[in-house]
Amino acid sequence: MEQQIQRQTAFKVWISSLLSGKYTKGTEQFEAGFIEVNNTKVSRVNMIGIIIDKFEAETQVSLTLDDGSGSIRIKAWNENISLMTGFNIGDLVIVIGKVKEYNNQVYVTPEIVKTLDNPLWLKVRKLELSKTFGEPARVMTEVAKDSKEEDEDRMNVVEEKVTNEKTQSSREKIFHLIESMDKGEGVHLTDIIVNSGIAEDDIENLIGDMIKEGEIFEIQKNKLRIVG
Known part of the structure; x- marks a missing residue:
């Protein structure tokens, strides 16, 4: 058989x-x-x-x-x-x-x-x-290592859940900024910081959460786009 x-x-x-x-x-x-x-x-x-x-x-x-x-x-x-x-x-x-x-x-x-x-x-x-x-x-993958020279400072994912209204408002502000400023090649992190008025440390943490939860993604070092 x-x-x-x-x-x-x-x-x-x-x-x-x-x-x-x-x-x-x-x-x-x-x-x-x-x-x-x-x-x-x-x-x-x-x-x-x-x-x-x-x-x-x-x-x-x-x-x-x-x-x-x-x-x-x-x-x-x-x-x-x-x-x-x-x-x-x-x-x-x-x-x-x-x-x-x-x-x-x-x-x-x-x-x-x-x-x-x-x-x-x-x-x-x-x-x-x-x-x-x-x-x-989050695991540093071989894929990420291949592009390490271009992406040495890839943001760490923050695992804490966002629960307060101020943070949620900041997240919405970041999302709408990326949505309105993206001309097809993504929006640089520096432009988001300058236009949002949010502290740099806070904005990096918020962006880490948003990447993890599938709202935005990083197309290259510090260049961000929304999903969809």
Whole structure:
């Protein structure tokens, strides 16, 4: 009797859990490689995040996905490139695919990539993951290390929830400033500080929260855009 390949469950996990875990190669013909997350062997994943970078070549496409805990590359080659076309930096997407590793860098090969029109899906997923795994510690990824010369001062994510009206008002002010000042290339942090009247230390903390919660994203060092 021929041995059948059993389709693995696509687990919902933080990207940081994949990046901080140890990849184990498959040991048998039909056993996939995996990363152990909370005593579970994860070989397929279901992720929601924002596309923060994109690379296209004739035989390869790579998207960098960020869920607030870390960023990971989604890579496709040859006939699978069609799965990755039509997406732009800033898009919110759901990705289902297989966990792989090459040269000590974990990445995902896609089976499904779809745009999500409502940014609340990212917040829902974060609440779901926080309930299951707890709040993540952001991981400095190989993707981030590759751009370290351009992004030495990438903001740290602040994990405290914003609860007072003054802070919420400041967040709304930052959001509307970025929305109104962005001409297609993002808004520099310095311009936000100058035009908001908010203290520099406070504004960096607020922006860290807003990145984590999926309201805005950083397209390059200190250049910010809103999601959507």
